[in-house]
Amino acid sequence: MTDTRHPALSAQDPEIAALIGAEEQLQADTLRMIASENYVSAAVLEATGTVLTNKYSEGYPGKRYYEGQQNIDPIETLAIDRAKALFGAAHANVQPYSGAPANLAIYLAFLQPGETVLGMSLPMGGHLTHGWGVSATGKWFRGVQYGVRKETGRIDMDEVRDLALAERPKLIFCGGTAVPRTIDFAAFAEIAHEVGAVLAADVAHIAGLIAAGVHPSPIPHADVVSTTTHKTLRGPRGAMLMAKEEHAKAVDRAVFPGLQGGPHNHTTAAIAVALKEAATEDFRAYAQQVVTNAKALGEELAARGFELVSGGTDNHLLLMDVTSKGIAGKPAAQALDRAGIVVNYNTVPFDPRKPFDPSGLRIGTPSLTSRGLRASEMATVAGWIDRVVEAARDQDEDTIAKVRSEVKALMDGFPAPGLPVA
Template sequence: MPTVLEAADARVAELLAAEQTRQHDTLSLIPSENHVSPAVLAATGSVLTNKYSEGYPSRRYYQGNLVIDGVERLAVERAQALFGVEHANVQPLSGAPANLAVYAAFLEPGDTVLGMSLDAGGHLTHGWGVSVTGRWFRAVRYGVRRETGVIDLDEVRELALRERPKLIWCGGTAIPRTIDFAGFAAIAEEVGAVLAADVAHIAGLIAGGAHPSPAGHADVIATTTHKTLRGPRGAMLMSGDKHARALDRAVFPGLQGGPHDHTTAAIAVALHEAAQPAFAEYARAIVANAVALADALIERGYDLVSGGTDNHLLLVDLTAQDVGGRAAAEALEQAALVCNYNTVPFDPRPPLDPSGIRLGTPAITTRGLTPDHMADLARWIDESVQAAGREDAAALQRIRGEVVELARAFPPPA
């Protein structure tokens, strides 16, 4: 018997089945990807997608929201408990809109913002030129030291004292080292700026105790709910009570109308899962896998930005291999290892063909891989990069067969 979807739309059903097979038979090394639990998936595809609930609990602009209010309150309460914050807003539709709400809450167009440069590991929404945050606000950027690949807080402080930003961002998308939230908070306090911690990548590590928390240091915590937190594709803003009203009004009615209630329910499920003891073990396992993979690649002669990792991701500079990041990422995909090409600090190559690749361990850890598997992964990565350099399609197919065998032995949650 065909499924409901197959009967209604065979083409979409075919595409979904193809994607399920692709995810099953490949290993995702993209740091921002993960595999959600069947419970999170069920909530995401629930009847809550039928409802419209503009506003906040007990303050809706539509009737029929008694159940929705309960769902949203539950997600908020779980976020408050898990991250140790006074206030949480679970309505932002994604990470970039959540970050834009921070600007809307605290800044006026033209105000100065200090954020990490995108090519050093920051995020588009921290004031990069192609983002509206770089067009509507005066953006000043900090980076990393060329010698270490690590943020220099003395440089950040010098910039902050000179430029007097109203908002400072810490966190980003390609930062392999622990973020010093207390150090950033001291700088923000000295110049009278709001400190926003973008923990989208490391939220699950924070929840599991594998990375320090910005709670008590940052004025605002912004995060997505997927990546290491292993929830649906949504976002949250968290703060003390002092900033609750400003953030809530920035999200609604400032930037969006009705929230996605099915996503809110799935966030609640993910937060419940992240509060369990097993999740703390998972968070530590992510880091253990990343460190083991970093060590194995270094042994094979690879240059890692900052010399390694403290968290879930590795930024690999392929300059010494004389292979571009894009060619390497495309070759790795042919070998069933999915990553993304990425700029490295002080990269002489263009963003669409940079010098690096970015690797992460959240998804493979969800599947059950351990540090014992990382030597094989490093070997396959090395062999694939070498194959890319000599355009050896046969070698990539051989590697693919080995990777698929491992992937099928450790399937995603189902």
């Protein structure tokens, strides 16, 4: 039987069509709480799957190495202009394929191999590309890491300054993948200026919150800003770089021809659509609700005995240590997945366990907020998490299965945007 949602694909490759259909159903039926995931709109989804994927466009608008750019140049120009307007940036590059290549372009633009970069330690909440040893950025450059205060779980700005003065990095990264508190971009800029370093702000997780004005912006403070275009920004899987005007040429040269060939034009178009959506009042209300939901969820989880890193959140994510519940992060995440609550296990600061079997869970509210859930539903969500974590500890699969049916019942009442599933 042909799938009416994907008729050509179903006829040509029924195996892939069936798996995509199963994923559509899974995204509809589950409570998706991975902090880096979201639902894109139907418009963004349509733009991503267009004939723009057929076209090569090496270079930049007006300066291409291929002909036939009559439609491509205006699309990329729209994306650039919308990014600059939304974030108040002097320059924007929308061609990076994803967040890691975007960050690598920053190194190519500003550093020579072997020079020093100061970034947040991966186990403390940083990102691989901020100079961590297993990353190319830690192998080709000298990485030095800062962390958080043990007693507060917040970035230790005194340590950042001391390390910067001692190590004299050429580049300082701020931002990360598991930072539940507001990032003080001005304080980082002051330290970078003091030691003569380039300041790069990686706002991949919080770009949507910045665009909506519910998190401070790094644009006035950082030399260059990198971000993915999905996560809280609710766009396709892509990335952008924004920079001060004096760094525009260096950044553009680093992306192309430094690291990439032709941009993915279908992704560029979808980025443009997402940026237009992010400039609306509806999006601003959405972003505020993301934060409201995260705070409410944190309060409900703390009331049930979960240990939250830094005591809570200022943004879209919560990081919590489940050790006190008598279980590690990995089996807890796996049990939650069986219950239809999709999270990821994660290291917590000063974690005594190994990264592949850590003590914590990282959870976020962007996806559930996109479905329309509000703070009033967070008690229910926290209750499910508590029941499942305890059930996993006690090997109680009946409770996990019961929660799974309850999750589906709630999700049926909050249809996901963009999904071709009733």
